[in-house]
Structures are given as structure tokens and as C-alpha cells.
Amino acid sequence: MTKTRTPTIVVAGAGLTGLSAAVSAREAGARVVLLEKGSRRDVGGNAAFSGGLFLFCYDGPDDLTSITQDFEPGMKAARIEAPPYTRQAFVAELMAMSGGRAEPRLVDKLAERSLDTVGWLAAKGVRFTFNRTLGAEVRDGVLHIPPGQVLTCTGEGMSRGFEVIRPLLAHAERIGVEIRWSTPLAEVLHSEGRVTGVAVGDGGQTVPGDAVVVATGGFQASRDLRREHLGPQWETVRLRGTRLATGDGIQAALRAGADKAGTWSRCHSAAVDPTMPSPESSAAAPPFPLHGFWLGVLVNRDGERFVDEGPGPWVRNYSKMGKAIMRQPGREAFEIFDQRTAARVADEFAGSAVPIVAETVPELAERIGVPLDRLARTLATFNDACPPGDDMSEDRGTADITPPKSRWASPLDRPPFVVYHAVAGLTFTFGGIRIDPDGRALGTDGAPVPGLYAAGEAVGGLFYGDYPGGAALMRAAVFGRAAGRTAATETTPAHHSA
Numbered sequence: 001m002t003k004t005r006t007p008t009i010v011v012a013g014a015g016l017t018g019l020s021a022a023v024s025a026r027e028a029g030a031r032v033v034l035l036e037k038g039s040r041r042d043v044g045g046n047a048a049f050s051g052g053l054f055l056f057c058y059d060g061p062d063d064l065t066s067i068t069q070d071f072e073p074g075m076k077a078a079r080i081e082a083p084p085y086t087r088q089a090f091v092a093e094l095m096a097m098s099g100g101r102a103e104p105r106l107v108d109k110l111a112e113r114s115l116d117t118v119g120w121l122a123a124k125g126v127r128f129t130f131n132r133t134l135g136a137e138v139r140d141g142v143l144h145i146p147p148g149q150v151l152t153c154t155g156e157g158m159s160r161g162f163e164v165i166r167p168l169l170a171h172a173e174r175i176g177v178e179i180r181w182s183t184p185l186a187e188v189l190h191s192e193g194r195v196t197g198v199a200v201g202d203g204g205q206t207v208p209g210d211a212v213v214v215a216t217g218g219f220q221a222s223r224d225l226r227r228e229h230l231g232p233q234w235e236t237v238r239l240r241g242t243r244l245a246t247g248d249g250i251q252a253a254l255r256a257g258a259d260k261a262g263t264w265s266r267c268h269s270a271a272v273d274p275t276m277p278s279p280e281s282s283a284a285a286p287p288f289p290l291h292g293f294w295l296g297v298l299v300n301r302d303g304e305r306f307v308d309e310g311p312g313p314w315v316r317n318y319s320k321m322g323k324a325i326m327r328q329p330g331r332e333a334f335e336i337f338d339q340r341t342a343a344r345v346a347d348e349f350a351g352s353a354v355p356i357v358a359e360t361v362p363e364l365a366e367r368i369g370v371p372l373d374r375l376a377r378t379l380a381t382f383n384d385a386c387p388p389g390d391d392m393s394e395d396r397g398t399a400d401i402t403p404p405k406s407r408w409a410s411p412l413d414r415p416p417f418v419v420y421h422a423v424a425g426l427t428f429t430f431g432g433i434r435i436d437p438d439g440r441a442l443g444t445d446g447a448p449v450p451g452l453y454a455a456g457e458a459v460g461g462l463f464y465g466d467y468p469g470g471a472a473l474m475r476a477a478v479f480g481r482a483a484g485r486t487a488a489t490e491t492t493p494a495h496h497s498a
Contacts, residue, residue, distance in 0.1 A: 015045020017456025195451030216249025262460020269322025439483025
């Protein structure tokens with residue numbers, strides 16, 4: 001009698017990408033072995049340290065309320081107004097932020113599958129909520145939602161990513177995904193032109209498989225690869241996310257015949273509080289992102305502004321701030337606020353970071369260690385360039401100063417001043433493995449490498465100079481899910497006699 005053997009899919013990396021791939025492959029009928037380099041305490045990869053924000057397309061309020069009816073305090077309203085965020089808008093935004101370099105097929109698929117994938121996550125137990133820090137507000141009993149990022153995972157503060165991982169891990173275990181902790185990928189094995197499994201650990205042990213999905217993240221935690229690809233100034237940069245993403249999976253895939261894609265010299269980095277310790281487990285909070293920059297000004301250690309703090313919604317621009325800080329003397333900066341905005345910053349954008357408070361500009365200069373004459377000139381020039389009036393609104397831009405502050409420009413003239421020390425925190429790198437929209441790893445000839453798949457931060461081709469907030473988690477879930485399903489459905493089961 002001939003029996004059909006269930007194919008085995010090996011997934012390397014238990015972050016959002018890997019968990020999505022493993023669940024999807026299992027749902028497609030495969031046996032799934034999920035390998036994680038770290039222990040169970042490290043589950044989640046970079047997603048565990050994120051804000052839990054997903055960027056997806058929707059046609060209106062009904063799409064949003066089909067996913068969640070949870071609201072943060074003060075946001076519940078009898079009616080919701082939510083202009084559509086269309087596929088065309090998603091594609092146009094990501095293409096614009098990549099300078100036109102993003103792979104169009106990947107961008108199209110990310111937009112096309114985004115809403116369905118958020119619903120898929122919700123069905124697995126991931127809880128979402130309407131979030132007030134992203135521009136949504138209640139006016140006259142109506143919740144007004146700007147197009148774009150409107151939902152985050154339910155949780156406290158801005159670091160909510162583990163609330164994506166917790167239910168997805170539980171679901172994976174419930175449906176029979178076999179998880180092997182402390183089992184790093186060493187090599188992708190192949191024979192007669194096809195992937196046959198992986199070597200793990202020091203390479204002495206193997207895990208056979210009919211297909212392999214590489215979901216091991218980028219190379220941001222490798223000092224050597226940072227120096228080689230990002231430059232020597234990034235060698236000692238502070239990590240915001242997992243310490244385990246050292247590029248091992250990417251390198252193994254390249255050795256197995258996959259091609260490189262994307263820009264290897266760029267990365268996502270944000271302003272972070274330098275006093276916060278790096279997390280010891282994925283359930284712990286990462287160094288807190290200081291995303292309140294748009295409500296004040298940034299100065300360097302010379303007391304001078306160096307970046308437009310308000311070119312658009314902060315969630316579209318926070319990933320620019322780390323790179324801007326890295327170009328400053330000492331690779332540090334100071335976010336300065338007055339009493340117009342200090343309370344909001346402390347409530348929404350500073351976490352447990354402890355600010356420096358000063359009653360006067362001379363005291364402020366002394367406390368943060370910058371030249372008084374330059375700081376005083378910077379603040380006076382900025383204040384003079386702000387439009388008249390006391391409101392803090394999006395349409396207020398400065399006049400005749402460089403760099404400008406394009407929006408939310410109000411003078412800093414209501415002491416005491418509140419300051420947060422900021423350094424760059426490296427989140428993830430942009431270069432990686434070349435894939436097609438279904439997660440197949442592609443070789444240098446453009447053809448799929450038989451049996452090899454990849455997704456998430458291990459791949460390149462989507463993000464270049466910058467990207468909109470929420471697109472990274474969306475990428476992880478969309479392409480992780482796609483890679484797992486493709487691996488399971490197109491792997492030819494072997495037959496044997498019994």
C-alpha cells in the first residue's frame with residue numbers, strides 16, 4: 001500500500017514572521033518544526049519590542065470595527081468617521097518613502113493582503129484597539145480617524161508588540177507546531193538542486209525538511225556586519241530590539257543560492273532614552289522610543305537644530321530621527337519642550353524616561369552641557385520664525401529658517417523647559433534575501449531556489465531610505481503567512497510503501 005507522507009516545513013525564527021509562517025504552513029496541512037535561536041524567553045524577535053502598530057488598507061469604519069471594537073480611554077464614540085486608506089494610497093506612500101526603489105510586486109502584495117492578514121491575526125487571538133497617539137480624536141461625539149495607522153495591539157504605553165506574540169505563540173502550540181528552543185540555524189542543506197533541511201547549532205545536528213522558511217531577522221545585532229554594511233560609526237550603536245538578529249539566516253540562505261536584495265547600507269533607527277537598559281527577555285520593555293520630537297525641537301551638543309522635527313505625522317517620520325542623530329557630534333541630541341507640550345510628551349511619548357527640567361535658558365544650557373550663546377540664539381531664532389498665535393496645530397510652519405519646522409511650530413517660551421536626552425536606537429536593517437510575493441527565495445538568475453523561502457526582516461526590497469510606521473509588522477505577518485502557505489502547498493509530498 002502506498003501512503004502519502006505529510007511534508008515537513010522547517011521555519012527558522014520564532015518572531016512574528018516565523019510564527020505567522022509556522023501557523024500558516026500548519027493550517028495548510030504540513031508538519032511544522034519551528035526553530036528558535038534563543039530560549040522561550042526570547043520568543044517574538046523584534047516584533048516583541050515594537051509598538052504593536054499595523055498599517056493596512058481599509059474602505060471605511062466597517063472594516064475597522066470588524067477587527068476590533070476596543071477603544072482606548074476617551075476614544076469611544078457613537079459614530080466613527082474614517083476616510084478610506086486605499087491600496088493605491090498604501091502603495092503610493094511606501095513607494096514615495098523608498099524613493100521609488102521598492103520592489104513594486106512586493107509593495108502591491110503587501111497592500112493587497114494587509115486587511116485580510118490583520119483579520120487573520122485577530123482570529124488567532126491578537127487584540128487590537130483604536131489608539132489616540134496616532135491622530136485619532138473625538139470631536140462632537142464623533143471619532144475622527146485620519147487615513148493610515150489607526151489600530152495598535154491592546155496594551156500599555158507604546159511598546160505593545162509582545163501582545164502580538166503571546167496569542168500567536170499559544171495558537172501555534174495549540175495546533176501542533178513543534179517548537180525547538182535554543183536551536184539556531186547554521187546552514188541550509190540541499191541535495192540534487194533542492195533544499196533538504198537545515199544544520200543547527202554548531203552544524204553537527206540536522207533537521208530534515210521538505211522546505212525551509214528563513215525568518216531569522218536582519219543583521220543589526222552583528223557588530224561585524226554593521227561595520228561592513230552600515231559603516232564604522234554604527235559599531236557601537238544602541239539596539240532597540242532583539243540581540244539575536246545577527247544575520248545568520250540571511251548568510252545561510254545566500255550560501256544556499258539565494259540572491260541579495262534591497263539596500264544593505266541603510267536601516268531603521270529611532271531616538272531612544274540612553275539610560276534605559278536593553279531588555280533581557282521579549283516580555284520586557286525595550287529602550288523607550290522618544291517620539292515626542294514633533295512637539296518641540298531637537299538640538300545637538302553644540303546647541304543647534306539639525307532636522308525638520310515636523311515634516312508630517314510623527315508615525316511617518318520617527319525612523320528618520322535616529323539616522324539624523326547619528327550624524328551629530330557625539331551621536332546624541334536633546335529634545336526640548338516647554339509647558340505647551342511637556343505634559344503630553346510625558347504622558348504619551350516618554351515612558352519612564354526622566355527629563356531634565358530648567359526654569360531658564362541659561363540653566364537649561366548648563367544642565368544639558370551645551371554652549372549658552374548658541375542655544376540661546378537657536379531658540380530665539382526658532383521662536384521668531386514661528387507664526388503668531390498660541391495654538392499648536394498641524395498647519396503651523398516656520399518661516400525663513402534652516403532647517404525649517406514644517407508643522408506644529410509654536411515658540412518655546414513657556415518655562416519651565418523639559419528636555420530628554422536622546423541617542424539613536426537601531427531597530428532593524430533593510431538589506432536581505434530576494435523573494436517573490438509568495439515568499440519564494442530567488443537566486444541570482446531570478447528563478448526560485450527549490451524548497452527555500454524567506455520573509456520579514458530577513459528579506460530586502462521593500463524598505464530603503466524610510467518607511468511608514470506599521471508597515472514593518474504588516475510585512476512580517478503578510479509575507480510570513482505567504483511563505484508558510486506557499487512552502488506547504490507547493491512542496492511535493494514524498495511517497496513510500498508500507
